[in-house]
Amino acid sequence: MKIRKALVTAANPRQRTLPLQTLMDQQGEPKSALQVVLEEAAGAGIEEFGVIVCPGDEAAYAEACGALRSRVRFVAQPAPRGYGHAVLCGREFIGGEPFLHLVGDHLHVAHGKTSCARQLLAIAEAENTSVSAVQPTRESHLTSYGAIGGRLVGGERPLYQIEAVLEKPTPTVAEQQLIVPGLRAGFYLCFFGLHVLGAEIFTLLEQHQAAAPDQPLGLSPALHTLASRQRYLAFAVAGRRYDIGAPYGLLLAQLALSLAGRDRDQVLTQLVELLALRRE
Numbered sequence: 001m002k003i004r005k006a007l008v009t010a011a012n013p014r015q016r017t018l019p020l021q022t023l024m025d026q027q028g029e030p031k032s033a034l035q036v037v038l039e040e041a042a043g044a045g046i047e048e049f050g051v052i053v054c055p056g057d058e059a060a061y062a063e064a065c066g067a068l069r070s071r072v073r074f075v076a077q078p079a080p081r082g083y084g085h086a087v088l089c090g091r092e093f094i095g096g097e098p099f100l101h102l103v104g105d106h107l108h109v110a111h112g113k114t115s116c117a118r119q120l121l122a123i124a125e126a127e128n129t130s131v132s133a134v135q136p137t138r139e140s141h142l143t144s145y146g147a148i149g150g151r152l153v154g155g156e157r158p159l160y161q162i163e164a165v166l167e168k169p170t171p172t173v174a175e176q177q178l179i180v181p182g183l184r185a186g187f188y189l190c191f192f193g194l195h196v197l198g199a200e201i202f203t204l205l206e207q208h209q210a211a212a213p214d215q216p217l218g219l220s221p222a223l224h225t226l227a228s229r230q231r232y233l234a235f236a237v238a239g240r241r242y243d244i245g246a247p248y249g250l251l252l253a254q255l256a257l258s259l260a261g262r263d264r265d266q267v268l269t270q271l272v273e274l275l276a277l278r279r280e
Helices: 033-043 058-064 066-071 083-088 116-127 139-144 171-177 200-211 220-229 249-259 264-279
Strands: 005-009 022-024 030-032 048-053 072-076 099-103 106-110 130-138 146-152 159-167 187-197 232-236 239-243
Touching (some): 022 033, 033 048, 048 066, 106 116, 106 187, 106 249, 116 187, 139 171, 146 220, 159 171, 239 249, 249 264
Parallel strands (some): 005 099, 130 232
Antiparallel strands (some): 099 187, 106 239, 130 187, 146 159
């Protein structure tokens, strides 16, 4: 499996401006959140990008791409018909190839030198199948993410066979349907905002859309169907996701990037000084 293309969804009307927010990257350079997302994928070997946007947002997003603009194609989602529909809008761009899927309002900070995207792509290429990145997440945050149930199949690697996918489940439902043996009590495997998917996901999305044409189209139900039909894995990457649309999400993402970057000592010093002032 060779993954050349990435599909970035950024068409949620309530979150359309989030990828345009400016942060300081790990090298201390001001960049949009979108550019940070694109550069992580490009650094992992992605050659072409499709970005799903709201109609009329193309110019603002083009400016936010930075040096990668020439490698980006914009696809407008004509109406806000759901996350799954946004992914489906990228079908023509992707063609029949496997692809990396990212969401435009999530940033990732790896725990080591290998980026989260590169970790996931390496697993997908080695296993030759669809793989979603996951992160152990406290049950109190379940209603913010899609979550999976399954079993460990990677031995010492945190690689799981997915058996069920639910979108934003309650803790009660998760306890009944999404238990993963070996995971700490009160934690579940939630999506990370990174997926490697085969082109068959578009067929599944079309099928779900045809079954409920008047309902918003989600991605998680199609992923659940995918898990029932073929080998579909989850990998707990060494890193953390930061949802910049969550309360204080942009602040936390900026802190994470800064503390993992060139200006770590300077930022730590300023944080300590700020905390000292708050105690006076």
